[in-house]
Amino acid sequence: MKYLLLITMNPETFEALSEEEKQAVFAGHGELMEELQTTGELLGSVALAAPAASATVRVRGGAVDVTDGPYLESKEYLAGYYAVDCETMDRAIELAAKIPDAAFSAIEVRPVMNDAGLEM
Numbered sequence: 001m002k003y004l005l006l007i008t009m010n011p012e013t014f015e016a017l018s019e020e021e022k023q024a025v026f027a028g029h030g031e032l033m034e035e036l037q038t039t040g041e042l043l044g045s046v047a048l049a050a051p052a053a054s055a056t057v058r059v060r061g062g063a064v065d066v067t068d069g070p071y072l073e074s075k076e077y078l079a080g081y082y083a084v085d086c087e088t089m090d091r092a093i094e095l096a097a098k099i100p101d102a103a104f105s106a107i108e109v110r111p112v113m114n115d116a117g118l119e120m
Contacts, residue, residue, distance in 0.1 A: 009079030028100030
């Protein structure tokens with residue numbers, strides 16, 4: 001079964017971490033990536049830029065409307081994800097708990113309904 005492990009982030013929380021704590025987060029991601037590659041469970045992973053770098057696109061009546069920034073103003077935003085293929089939801093939750101950001105943020109574990117876009 002395929003799952004997305006969605007990492008939410010509050011930039012103020014992350015910025016409040018010491019440089020040593022930030023480096024530990026990055027190292028933890030490296031360790032998790034290595035584990036997932038070894039077990040064959042990793043389908044892909046990305047880190048996303050801050051919402052200020054995004055654009056929101058709407059098409060209404062055939063007209064394209066583009067606005068700068070995120071769709072919703074929020075203190076937390078989607079910071080990245082891991083796409084994994086593992087046996088059970090329990091295993092996906094176990095993997096989510098290994099994401100370093102879970103110590104100061106939240107990780108949403110969501111089953112993938114249609115995996116056509118996840119073949120990486």
